[in-house]
Amino acid sequence: MNNAPLRIGMVGLGRLGQRHAENLVRRVAHAEVVAACSPVAEELAWACATLDIRHLYATYAELLACPDLDAVFLVTPTSLHAEQIIQALQAGKHVFCEKPLSLDLADCLRVEQEASKHPELKVMIGFVRRFDTSYRDAYRKIQDGSVGKPYLIRSQTCDKNDPGGFFVRFAATSGGIFLDCSVHDIDLVRWLLGNPEPKRVYASGTNAIHRALEEYQDVDNGLATLEFMDGSIATFMASRTMAHGHETLTEIFGTDGRLTVGANPRSNRVEIADAHGVRNECTADFYERFKDAFLIEAQEFVDAARGVGELSLTLHDATAATRIGLAMTQAMRERRAVDFS
Amino acid sequence: MNNAPLRIGMVGLGRLGQRHAENLVRRVAHAEVVAACSPVAEELAWACATLDIRHLYATYAELLACPDLDAVFLVTPTSLHAEQIIQALQAGKHVFCEKPLSLDLADCLRVEQEASKHPELKVMIGFVRRFDTSYRDAYRKIQDGSVGKPYLIRSQTCDKNDPGGFFVRFAATSGGIFLDCSVHDIDLVRWLLGNPEPKRVYASGTNAIHRALEEYQDVDNGLATLEFMDGSIATFMASRTMAHGHETLTEIFGTDGRLTVGANPRSNRVEIADAHGVRNECTADFYERFKDAFLIEAQEFVDAARGVGELSLTLHDATAATRIGLAMTQAMRERRAVDFS
Amino acid sequence: MNNAPLRIGMVGLGRLGQRHAENLVRRVAHAEVVAACSPVAEELAWACATLDIRHLYATYAELLACPDLDAVFLVTPTSLHAEQIIQALQAGKHVFCEKPLSLDLADCLRVEQEASKHPELKVMIGFVRRFDTSYRDAYRKIQDGSVGKPYLIRSQTCDKNDPGGFFVRFAATSGGIFLDCSVHDIDLVRWLLGNPEPKRVYASGTNAIHRALEEYQDVDNGLATLEFMDGSIATFMASRTMAHGHETLTEIFGTDGRLTVGANPRSNRVEIADAHGVRNECTADFYERFKDAFLIEAQEFVDAARGVGELSLTLHDATAATRIGLAMTQAMRERRAVDFS
Amino acid sequence: MNNAPLRIGMVGLGRLGQRHAENLVRRVAHAEVVAACSPVAEELAWACATLDIRHLYATYAELLACPDLDAVFLVTPTSLHAEQIIQALQAGKHVFCEKPLSLDLADCLRVEQEASKHPELKVMIGFVRRFDTSYRDAYRKIQDGSVGKPYLIRSQTCDKNDPGGFFVRFAATSGGIFLDCSVHDIDLVRWLLGNPEPKRVYASGTNAIHRALEEYQDVDNGLATLEFMDGSIATFMASRTMAHGHETLTEIFGTDGRLTVGANPRSNRVEIADAHGVRNECTADFYERFKDAFLIEAQEFVDAARGVGELSLTLHDATAATRIGLAMTQAMRERRAVDFS
Numbered sequence A, B, C, D: 001m002n003n004a005p006l007r008i009g010m011v012g013l014g015r016l017g018q019r020h021a022e023n024l025v026r027r028v029a030h031a032e033v034v035a036a037c038s039p040v041a042e043e044l045a046w047a048c049a050t051l052d053i054r055h056l057y058a059t060y061a062e063l064l065a066c067p068d069l070d071a072v073f074l075v076t077p078t079s080l081h082a083e084q085i086i087q088a089l090q091a092g093k094h095v096f097c098e099k100p101l102s103l104d105l106a107d108c109l110r111v112e113q114e115a116s117k118h119p120e121l122k123v124m125i126g127f128v129r130r131f132d133t134s135y136r137d138a139y140r141k142i143q144d145g146s147v148g149k150p151y152l153i154r155s156q157t158c159d160k161n162d163p164g165g166f167f168v169r170f171a172a173t174s175g176g177i178f179l180d181c182s183v184h185d186i187d188l189v190r191w192l193l194g195n196p197e198p199k200r201v202y203a204s205g206t207n208a209i210h211r212a213l214e215e216y217q218d219v220d221n222g223l224a225t226l227e228f229m230d231g232s233i234a235t236f237m238a239s240r241t242m243a244h245g246h247e248t249l250t251e252i253f254g255t256d257g258r259l260t261v262g263a264n265p266r267s268n269r270v271e272i273a274d275a276h277g278v279r280n281e282c283t284a285d286f287y288e289r290f291k292d293a294f295l296i297e298a299q300e301f302v303d304a305a306r307g308v309g310e311l312s313l314t315l316h317d318a319t320a321a322t323r324i325g326l327a328m329t330q331a332m333r334e335r336r337a338v339d340f341s
Helices: A015-026 A041-051 A060-065 A078-090 A105-116 A133-143 A177-193 A211-216 A286-305 A315-334 B015-026 B041-051 B060-065 B078-090 B105-116 B133-143 B177-193 B211-216 B286-305 B315-334 C015-026 C041-051 C060-065 C078-090 C105-116 C133-143 C177-193 C211-216 C286-305 C315-334 D015-026 D041-051 D060-065 D078-090 D105-116 D133-143 D177-193 D211-216 D286-305 D315-334
Strands: A006-011 A031-037 A055-057 A071-074 A094-098 A123-126 A150-160 A198-206 A221-228 A233-242 A247-254 A257-261 A270-274 A277-280 B006-011 B031-037 B055-057 B071-074 B094-098 B123-126 B150-160 B198-206 B221-228 B233-242 B247-254 B257-261 B270-274 B277-280 C006-011 C031-037 C055-057 C071-074 C094-098 C123-126 C150-160 C198-206 C221-228 C233-242 C247-254 C257-261 C270-274 C277-280 D006-011 D031-037 D055-057 D071-074 D094-098 D123-126 D150-160 D198-206 D221-228 D233-242 D247-254 D257-261 D270-274 D277-280
Touching (some): A006 A015, A015 A041, A015 A071, A041 A055, A060 A078, A071 A286, A078 A105, A105 A315, A123 A286, A123 A315, A133 A177, A133 A247, A133 A286, A133 D270, A150 C221, A177 A247, A177 A315, A221 C150, A221 C221, A233 C198, A233 C233, A270 D133, B006 B015, B006 B060, B015 B041, B015 B071, B031 B041, B055 B060, B060 B078, B078 B105, B094 B286, B123 B286, B133 C270, B177 B233, B198 D198, B198 D233, B221 B315, B221 D198, B221 D221, B221 D233, B233 D221, B233 D233, C006 C286, C015 C031, C015 C071, C015 C286, C078 C105, C094 C286, C123 C315, C133 C257, C198 C315, C247 C286, D006 D015, D006 D060, D006 D286, D015 D031, D015 D286, D031 D060, D055 D060, D094 D286, D123 D315, D133 D247, D133 D257, D177 D233, D177 D247, D177 D315, D221 D315
Parallel strands (some): A006 A031, A031 A055, A094 A123, A150 A233, B006 B031, B006 B071, B031 B055, B094 B123, B150 B233, C006 C031, C071 C094, C150 C233, D006 D031, D006 D071, D071 D094, D150 D233
Antiparallel strands (some): A150 A247, A198 A221, A247 A257, B221 B233, B257 C270, B270 B277, C198 C221, D221 D233
16 A cells, blocks of 8 residues: 555446545545546536546546556446456456446356456445445444344335336346345345355235336335345345335344334434424435445445455355345246245 | 222313213223212213213202212312312312312412311322323332432423414413413422422513413413422423424433433324325324323222222322412513522 | 123133233223133132132033123133134124134134124124224224325234243144234234235244244244235234334335334333433333223124124134135245245 | 635644544545644644644644644634634634634624624634534524424533543533533524524523532533523523433424424434333434534535635624523522523
């Protein structure tokens, strides 16, 4: 490590990409965004005007060729992740990539294989919840034995209903609700339970509002049950149709107690008592819920790439999450329990 | 004690009187309502039709003359309490009387004096909150030292706003907000702190909605601070103008912890998550909040009058509450701290 | 209907039986417990001493022969329910019977058939939660459209861990966790969703603490997913191993909002702020949670048997709950989804 | 405004000073800490080692003489504030100064007068709560009429008990509990009510644990009531003796509803259900509670000093808070209501 900042190229400047870019420019220490690429001219214009980023490219190949780059930040469609990571590694760059790693297990393994050839390069898949202070507190409490031995986890990702059905347009490529949403919960469950091997999964779902999803064998509400080889179990819910806001909730049942993270997704510390009763307003979306975690995540990546500290999650974690997500999807579509062999 | 039920005469059959009567007839063991009196013919008709009460009278004197009566239940205007209690005692009846005992300290003392001549008769003033299971739990926790030494209490009685301003019509005789509402909190504070002697009180208030109260030197929101001789202090709020419901709340600060009774006056165990946020509905009025306590209170009175158990509060407690309530009222009206001599 | 009270014979005077008996004697209007039977002499002695019940019998046959009886209250082992109900009906008695109706579907149907021969007799299976004021409020809110169309329910019955493992001793005859505990949730889900037909069920479980249950193919923590023909789905959890208390919780997800009944099983309205944080104590067991519902349930039965009002649930509801509970148990044991044909 | 960062000199590097310095160096955009002064050599060594601050001085006079300085950040004893602000203004520096402005009203007015001579210089007194997102949300809701007309505020600052009694050692110079703690609540109340003129104040207090405070006519628990000329009222509590953590709480009662900020000072989104009940851990101190607000506050100061945006509070606000805090202190010591003339 030296005192030089990590020189980063942003790849993808959609809504989430812009947020990552703003964080890196303004609030992450020792990071410098020197380049960005996007096929969308307006996004490049934004990067120039708002963040004063010097090098702007229309293609990923051009960006990778930029000589002053230490790392790339991939906030691109999932179908591109595997190939883009591999190219970045081959170009000698550290890689941050949004979740999920890939919808294809073979691709996941290809990325793992390539990464193993570059032990000096850091690759982080953005399972942002691991960096949330509340989830970290729960993790520590489990580690220190506060709740005894954890044996069952319930985890859910429930999005506020978007009447416009934005996600319906992405249903063809999102991989379905379990790979798009529950993949976060799958990663949490593996992490909090100490990475047990999966044994069997069952899943089902329903379309409460967005029936257009049926065309893609997808649902707007999904349920899944996952049994592990060590006897522990997990139950999942994912929903696109909440009325009150975004609610990411995880309950860890241990032999001496239970931890609940995220029940009642308060937007802040204000409580209102009026004609509607006693109430609080709720976080509108995952970004409002996890905005601090996005910062901590980016800081960990930047620090690790600069040689300070280690990454707290591995590429294999991302592969494992995809594998389970795929099995859930299969279980729901085939209406049967699917065994991991 | 024998197996015979306590034969009760109801005095006053307004809204609260009817509720007491229904409890005594249907849900209190060993009680029998044999008579009722009211100057309002419709109320007597109700008592006959709904509760099948045998002896109905237009006047209190007639009811007291009824030979089959062991006790009276007074749910009458405060201005009548003292005289009615004294007459009942002189007629050899046990007495339950709604709070407050009287707005006049001399009357309180006259009642105490008369009662002292009839040690075999029970007299209970209905400080209903003492019979609420939550307040009783708090009392026990204080007694067993769970929160260390209590040194400060905050207690409030906040009613849901009645746009019609029912209570404004009673302002001339209610004694004002401190004697009508805070008298409950005063009783609670004395009970929970172990009956310390009052030293000094300050009070103030404002009319947020019901400005017609100014005519009676009354307010729809009052604040008071009470210092005791032993160094403990209490702060009071009473309000007529809540939007969300009736909220009776008491906080006991002890050297090792704090107990809060009644924060967020949930009407039940249902939580709603919708476009208004995450919320619960609230108790509408004191009766919804304390309906179980009214039953327990009535049962304690009936049992004690039948020789089973002792009353848990005394006439002197009621006198002490009136005395403090009067000083609060004086402090607010004279805009100065009032010392207890 | 006339003014005479319903004359009831208590059958079974174990812990829950005693509570039912006390309620009927002391707090249910128009009920009279005239007889009781139990094979346990101490229990009969208790009934005599505490509740002053006149006719005491060692056997059910003797009790049924008692001429002054209008109804029986069965709080007996599940294996006896079906036969005892049939005998009571044949003897011309109304029947209240604790849940579940039976662990055998054929027995359930036999009871239904017998009951259909006695349309003048009332038979109620004690799904007590339907009588809880919070569940009733949720039911009403669903009916009036407050949360739109309900499409998914999560329901759980989580008991406080009994280190002694009382229930382990009953594992051989309890029918397993789904028939013993989840049967309540199954009944709730059917009721709240409007009795849709079940389509497919999956279940799994684990033994977190009480491994002796394995011998009976039972678990101390079970999960199940139930799909209905109309597209709605439900997810269940049952546990014997909570550290904090008894927690019955049901969440109804509707297209316009979510209702949660029973989250945070507060024992009362006291909140404690001390070295452990801000906290509340919890209901210890199902009886503390549902004690008012037991009263309301008994009153509805007594009223209906006396010709006042109708029962709000049917024998068929009890059969349907057993059928689903049996399928859950099968799914868990055979590790596969079970279709309802 | 230009693109150059604001060059800041830190004055005072105690615990809070160090936190301000770290924020300015690492997390506030467009700020540069170029100098620091402290009489404590260890603090200067820390500033050099940890934050790489170039110019280090033992005295304030030396720091003010540093040519490259645009602004000073005063985190010094209250008794020095007035003089240091005046000197900084005379040296042409923008000033951020921790609260309270001064314990002496004449000093406050002297500072106001000097500042009026330097309209181009920004002076901010650090009433940090105004920058908390929850308080800002409450402010907005009041402005947009969500709760009708606010007429009463209850505000409290309750610190976790420090068994070592750190603050007792500062009792001689802190100005007492109302000027040290409640001054924040006074500022909030003025802000939220729209700066009404104070009319009368009453205060009292008790020493629950730290009796050594009596020597300084100070208390570890204080209560105050403040009436305003426009009829609105406020009630205050300040405490040093909480068992559960730091709890800053403000309730705004309006004619159409109530807003509560900060009830149950959750440290994060984790809820624990164990043998202690259902609970959450609490914020340990004001810094944990307001750490984001300290950042937002610093950013507003830096932006305003660079010509971007205006300060949202004035020096006169700080004077007004001191004036009310002094009257509270007098009321408590003289055991009488104090009128503002």
